[in-house]
Amino acid sequence: MMAVSRSDLLAWLNELLQLNYTKIEQCGTGGAYCQILDSIYGDLPMARVKMNAKHEYEFVANFKVMQNVFKAKKIDKPIPIEKLVKCKMQDNLEFLQWMKRFWDSNYGGQGYDAVGRRRGAPAEPPATIAPLSTGARSASAALGVGRSGGKTPISGHRAGSTQPNEAMQALQTQLREMSTHMEGLEKERDFYFAKLRDIEILVQQQTETLESQGKEDDNLKEIQKILYSTEDGFEVPENAAVDEEETF
Secondary structure, three states: OOOHHHHHHHHHHHHHHHHOOOOOOHHHHHHHHHHHHHHHHOOOOOHOOOOOOOOHHHEEEEEEHHHHHHHHOOOOOOOHHHHHOOHHHEEEEEEEHHHHHHHHHHHHOOOOOOOHHHOOOOOOEEEEEEEEOOOHHHHHHHOOOOOOOOOOOOOOOOOOHHHHHHHHHHHHHHHHHHHHHHHHHHHHHHHHHHHHHHHHHHHHHHHHHHHHHHOOOOHHHHHHHHHHHOOOOOOOOHHHOOOOOOOO
């Protein structure tokens, strides 16, 4: 089957889902992929899908919802999450082309209220991955802190203004410390997430190899149990594909 062009894919996607995407890589947030599936089956838990996701961990959460649907509907297609969430054009082009072929083969022609299904949630075209501390950095820039050669902090000595200036300096110092601390936490989170993802892929590959040989490894199952266990309130239930009532 001939591959659909980027412009045709975007036109189809925007018409089907009532979106205004301008680039294929914007699909890397996962929201549009989820809603394409919802247009076919009508029972995807759209309340769990964040259409205006801005951070990679939110993209991953959307793809986890999609994985549950694939499992529930017995769709035999690997989802290369670690590639798609990087919002690269080629990876998302290939996957969106597959989604279009799947939609053509399975869509029943029924009407689909895309805006209603996402309950009017904002769905403006997403940008690429944004750092969590954007707000903190913006605030720092506005106050002229944390960057050499930036704006001069409003802290010059003037008669009768010692206390207000000291308070401003204290706030600026606190803001710098908070911004630095948050950036450190983000780096640490991303580091351990990448390690866990590598372990997950390795365990999954080994498990599939053993299953193809009619074998199994209890240790690998225990590792997977640890990887997929979560705190209460964070776990996506097994019946998520048909459960519309729960929200984030």
